[in-house]
Structures are given as C-alpha cells and as structure tokens.
Amino acid sequence: MTATDTTLRTAGAARVVDAVKVYGRGDTEVRALDGVSVDFPAGRFTAIMGPSGSGKSTLMHCAAGLDTLTEGAAFIGDTELGTLDDRRLTVLRRDRIGFVFQAFNLLPTLNVAENITLPLDLAGTRGDPEWIEALIDVVGLRDRLHHRPSELSGGQQQRVAVARAFAGRPDVVFADEPTGNLDSRSGEEVLGLLGRAVRDMDRTVVMVTHDPVAAAHADEVVFLADGRLVDRMSAPTADKVLDRMKAFDLAASDGPAPQEVPR
Numbered sequence: 001m002t003a004t005d006t007t008l009r010t011a012g013a014a015r016v017v018d019a020v021k022v023y024g025r026g027d028t029e030v031r032a033l034d035g036v037s038v039d040f041p042a043g044r045f046t047a048i049m050g051p052s053g054s055g056k057s058t059l060m061h062c063a064a065g066l067d068t069l070t071e072g073a074a075f076i077g078d079t080e081l082g083t084l085d086d087r088r089l090t091v092l093r094r095d096r097i098g099f100v101f102q103a104f105n106l107l108p109t110l111n112v113a114e115n116i117t118l119p120l121d122l123a124g125t126r127g128d129p130e131w132i133e134a135l136i137d138v139v140g141l142r143d144r145l146h147h148r149p150s151e152l153s154g155g156q157q158q159r160v161a162v163a164r165a166f167a168g169r170p171d172v173v174f175a176d177e178p179t180g181n182l183d184s185r186s187g188e189e190v191l192g193l194l195g196r197a198v199r200d201m202d203r204t205v206v207m208v209t210h211d212p213v214a215a216a217h218a219d220e221v222v223f224l225a226d227g228r229l230v231d232r233m234s235a236p237t238a239d240k241v242l243d244r245m246k247a248f249d250l251a252a253s254d255g256p257a258p259q260e261v262p263r
C-alpha cells in the first residue's frame with residue numbers, strides 16, 4: 001500500500017474520495033456528484049445540506065453502499081465498497097451500517113422489540129443484550145415493546161427505527177430526512193436521540209436534511225451545490241445554517257449553474 005492509500009484508508013468512519021455519479025446518458029445525462037471528497041469522522045454527527053437536486057441523497061446512497069459511484073471511491077472504515085461483490089456488500093451494509101429513512105420502514109407484522117433486533121436476527125446473532133436494553137431506555141419505548149408499529153405514533157415509530165439502526169453497534173448510521181414525516185416536537189425528540197447516540201454512546205451519524213433546525217443538532221454541516229462540496233460549518237446554529245442556505249438562493253437568482261454535463 002502506498003502512503004497515499006494509507007491516508008485514504010485510515011481517517012473517518014465513512015468517506016468518499018473524488019466521487020462522481022452520473023445518471024443517464026446523452027441528452028438526459030445528469031452529473032449528480034461532480035468530484036466530491038468528504039470524510040465523516042467517527043464519533044461525530046454530520047449533516048449534509050444543500051438546495052434541492054444538489055446531490056445530498058446521491059452522496060448518502062453512494063457512501064452507504066446503496067448505490068455505486070461512476071468514478072472515485074467510497075469507504076466504510078478501511079473497506080473500499082467498490083472492491084466488494086454484491087454478497088459482501090450486503091453483509092457489510094447489514095453488519096456495519098445502520099439506516100434511518102423518512103418513511104420509518106418498520107415491519108408491520110413484528111412488534112417493537114422484534115423490529116429493533118431485526119438486523120441482529122438477520123445476521124444470526126443476539127448482539128449485546130445490555131446494549132439493546134440501554135437503547136430501549138434511551139429511545140423511551142420500554143412500555144411499548146409488545147406493540148405493533150400500527151399501534152404507535154409516527155414519532156414513536158421513528159424512535160423504533162433509530163433503535164433498530166443502532167442495535168448492532170454499526171460503524172455509522174445514515175439518516176435520510178429522518179424528521180421529514182414528523183411534527184416538530186417528535187422531530188426534535190428523534191434528533192435529540194441521534195445527538196445523544198453520538199455524544200453519550202460514541203456513535204457516528206450522517207444525516208441528510210433540508211431543515212436548518214435539524215442540521216443545528218449536528219457537530220458539523222457539509223453543504224453541497226450542483227454536485228460539489230462547497231462549504232463546511234462547525235458548531236452550526238439554525239440561524240447560521242439558514243443564512244448559508246439563503247446565500248445559495250441568492251447565487252441561484254444570479255443565474256443557476258447548469259446541472260447537465262456540457263457536451
């Protein structure tokens with residue numbers, strides 16, 4: 001391994017290097033990621049923000065091995081995802097990554113306890129029972145363990161999804177608009193849980209969001225525009241994030257950068 005390889009492979013719970021993602025061909029070609037390099041440090045809560053269509057979901061999907069890059073590399077820890085065959089990639093996603101989506105994606109026939117331990121059951125392991133017990137208390141669902149998702153509020157369902165995402169102590173949890181379907185109070189609860197998981201339980205979270213208030217829960221915000229990483233902000237507040245987003249609107253009103261690849 002060269003010195004450069006070592007540098008690329010050691011920092012961050014997850015990272016992408018020179019990531020390019022092109023969808024479609026010819027007239028319909030879209031360069032959703034246009035040379036993005038970003039690392040998501042272990043033990044930190046990072047939010048990905050940017051205007052609609054800037055590539056946030058694409059970045060998350062490629063970093064998490066849900067989609068493949070056209071060029072560049074994506075790493076979870078030291079593992080380059082592009083080197084894995086489908087079976088190994090599936091196992092890596094199951095064992096090393098947790099997911100929280102906008103639509104809670106719980107299994108309706110399983111109760112809360114079964115939904116939380118589903119990734120462990122699929123992996124054929126009991127995991128760490130003490131960790132699971134602690135998680136159940138953190139998300140405040142001990143008195144709902146035998147309920148089915150349909151018997152829970154949206155906020156409670158998303159708290160189950162958060163516990164499920166952390167159940168196997170993954171290297172990183174990716175959350176895609178986790179508060180998009182929640183009222184502001186339930187959203188705050190879920191964001192508070194993600195923050196506690198990072199600060200009190202030494203977890204790593206990467207969250208895509210449109211919402212400056214949600215982004216303010218992160219340790220750092222990375223901003224995308226037109227498929228490029230254009231800014232990073234430490235110790236964000238909702239006002240600071242909102243101001244940064246307004247600057248995108250102003251830049252766009254001066255004349256939007258073309259999304260299509262010049263031919």
Ligand SMILES: Nc1ncnc2c1ncn2[C@@H]1O[C@H](COP(=O)(O)OP(=O)(O)OP(=O)(O)O)[C@@H](O)[C@H]1O
Pocket residue numbers: 023024030031032050051052053054055056057058059210259
């Ligand atoms: N499967 C796909 N096929 C073709 N184009 C796609 C596909 N997925 C995304 N795109 C395009 O890639 C660009 C980036 O999309 P992406 O969903 O990553 O942006 P985003 O920042 O998450 O947007 P939003 O905030 O609206 O969800 C957009 O121009 C989008 O239309």
